[in-house]
Amino acid sequence: MLSTMTSIASAASLPFAPLAVERFSSAPNRLLFASADVDETRSMVGRVMKPHQLNRTTGSSERLDARMYHASLGDVCLSRLRYGASVDIEPGPLESFFLVQMPLTGYAQIDCGGQHVHSNQSVASVLSPDDETRMHWSADADQLMIRITRSQVERSLASYLGHPLKQPLRFELGLHWQDNAPWRCLMSYLLDCTTHHADLSQNKLLVSQIEQLVTLILLTSHRHNHSETAPARCGTVLPRHVRRAQDFMQTHAHEPLSVEQLADVAGVSLRSLYSGFKDFLGISPMQYLRDLRMERARSELLGSETSNVAAVALRWGFAHLGRFSSEYKQRYGESPSQTLRRR
Structure with missing residues (x-):
């Protein structure tokens, strides 16, 4: 973990680089699918996320041109997804995972658990598992996404607090990720790792460190309903x-x-x-x-x-x-x- 944190710290002064996204997308075996068919696109995205409803927005004239790039890192997945047409998406509650969506271009309108956000290049969306979710993506929306299993995040939070969660974890929907230095640097680090190490998923020790790092930075850099809860014993390290x-x-x-x-x-x-x-x-x-x-x-x-x-x-x-x-x-x-x- 120390080497991982050192890599993050060394990037702290660097802006998030779009070029890193392009390198990730062009790396071998990262393209999961490319399709102009709505049903095929729905099925392929559903394999990574969950079964959902996907429809072209009524009245839109754009031709679907969907592409998804993907890297799996244990309980964490890094993806890039675009549809090429204006679409409406209804996944319902995500149930078993948290999802952070960061538009690189375009925008998305997100309704999630009574919260609403207009997500763009400055504002990401953080979807929580129990919240009913509906989304509209613009035709030019191209999003970088981090999927983290619910068990990983809630287990880490419970361990930090020193007791089981008294209510399910729920994040604020909007995340100003470009102004969030820890999160921006984390993304640069993940993109760099997945670009230069095609077989990264085979290194279980490093994958475990990445799981912990992503979870820790999300929990500590973005507000949620347990943010004000003090740990059972602050400032201590488990024996x-x-x-x-x-x-x-x-x-x-x-x-x-x-x-x-x-x-x-x-x-x-x-x-x-x-x-x-x-x-x-x-x-x-x-x-x-x-x-x-x-x-x-x-x-x-x-x-x-x-x-x-x-x-x-x-x-x-x-x-x-x-x-x-x-x-x-x-x-x-x-x-x-x-x-x-x-x-």
Whole structure:
């Protein structure tokens, strides 16, 4: 992470360069598709984002000339998309991811969760997963986009705050990204990485650092409904044994785990493990694991083909369906079955 942060810092005084976007787009294997067909375009974009409604704007005369360039970096995806014609897009709630859209040319009118923004070269849009979304793109709209999984962002925020989120994360819709130095420099860094390293996705360590970096900069450089919430213990760094236990739970959340096993992995006594989690995260190790499994259950309900809530709950260790549904609704503001119906 230090080398990544150094690269960002070295670019801090540089303006965002459109040339970097062109280099990204011309790099080998970045063109995902090019099409003049509405149905094909809808299908291809839906594979990267989610199924949605896409229609040429009534009365528009432009011919569709859609192109999408794409790079996947674990829980983060970088894309460039244009339609070449005025279009109306209705994805509904994004559900499983956050999406930052930055117009390079043209504009987009965005209605999202009761907020509205006229997005242009100065103002990006930050779409939150639970918000009903409708968009209109001008014919000359050409947008750079960052897609980040919901689980990645909310997990990072909960870890920073030291406790589970009491309400789903929701960002302000408009982001003045050209005036936001950390975000502008992040984009330059990502474009540079994906241009010069075609096989970047194979480097798991670097991908993990990029996931954390994108998430951190979004959370700290743009306002959201938890911005004023103070962390459980400000200015502290998690002890190594707490981080070891966290990492092990992230990897083995689907397996039976005991607190004794976690203490052994962390290399400390049970007492030290409990005090470390309580002092720095405000919860016990097993509550952390339960929260993590709840996140995984929600991701599966949102993103898989399953239609059986009970099977998902049981798979993630929730044997009492009524208690699972109650805790789920308290945390996410809807029942598991309602989540299924929103897909």
